[in-house]
Amino acid sequence: EVQLLESGGGLVQPGGSLRLSCAASGFTFSSYDMSWVRQAPGKGLEWVSTIGGSGDNTYYADSVKGRFTISRDNSKKMLYLQVNNLRGEDTAIYYCASLGRTAAGAYWGQGTLVTVSS
Amino acid sequence: DIQMTQSPSAMSASVGDRVTITCRASQDINNFLAWFQQEPGKVPKRLIYVAAKLVSGVPSRFSGSGSGTEITLTISGLQPEDFATYYCLQHESFPFTFGPGTKVDVK
Numbered sequence: 001e002v003q004l005l006e007s008g009g010g011l012v013q014p015g016g017s018l019r020l021s022c023a024a025s026g027f028t029f030s031s032y033d034m035s036w037v038r039q040a041p042g043k044g045l046e047w048v049s050t051i052g053g054s055g056d057n058t059y060y061a062d063s064v065k066g067r068f069t070i071s072r073d074n075s076k077k078m079l080y081l082q083v084n085n086l087r088g089e090d091t092a093i094y095y096c097a098s099l100g101r102t103a104a105g106a107y108w109g110q111g112t113l114v115t116v117s118s
Numbered sequence: 119d120i121q122m123t124q125s126p127s128a129m130s131a132s133v134g135d136r137v138t139i140t141c142r143a144s145q146d147i148n149n150f151l152a153w154f155q156q157e158p159g160k161v162p163k164r165l166i167y168v169a170a171k172l173v174s175g176v177p178s179r180f181s182g183s184g185s186g187t188e189i190t191l192t193i194s195g196l197q198p199e200d201f202a203t204y205y206c207l208q209h210e211s212f213p214f215t216f217g218p219g220t221k222v223d224v225k
Contacts, residue, residue: 111161
């Protein structure tokens with residue numbers, strides 16, 4: 001059974017940082033591009049970042065470029081998102097998903113909530 | 119960047135209705151288009167990929183059609199469990215973009 005399990009969310013002050021993690025199991029993790037997608041309260045889905053299967057290629061939404069860093073450890077089947085200099089508008093549920101140009105979002109985690117507030 | 123629009127943004131429908139939702143892209147997305155269903159408080163669930171392929175286990179009342187810049191999701195015979203919000207996603211080029219969503223509620 002495929003599982004993606006996110007962790008690392010929480011309440012953080014503006015300007016703060018967090019490291020989100022996503023543990024994968026049940027599929028050949030290294031073969032898949034992986035992404036982070038977020039959803040602000042009551043809002044739609046927003047693509048945040050994608051990393052290629054080998055970890056060599058990374059892509060970011062303009063809204064997070066320079067503040068967020070996506071990475072992966074294929075030996076541990078882990079996906080990460082380092083989120084720095086957080087702003088109120090970053091408050092959202094962050095989902096990891098098997099999403100790339102050739103992987104159309106078959107697998108999603110349950111999400112982890114990031115709340116940015118003083 | 120590819121912009122995605124969805125219409126309608128919301129609609130009221132009854133069980134048994136035929137529902138059509140359209141996504142329009144600002145440029146050709148070469149069928150790199152997926153449809154997702156999201157119920158309140160739940161994780162998005164993929165229904166359709168490459169514009170028209172039905173995900174295994176998804177009821178056949180869901181179908182996708184179209185190409186180029188206009189892709190349609192059709193629900194033929196709406197069921198109670200189909201009242202939800204539907205999103206399209208283009209993953210042809212970065213930045214990937216979701217449509218703004220279509221909320222289908224009970225008439």
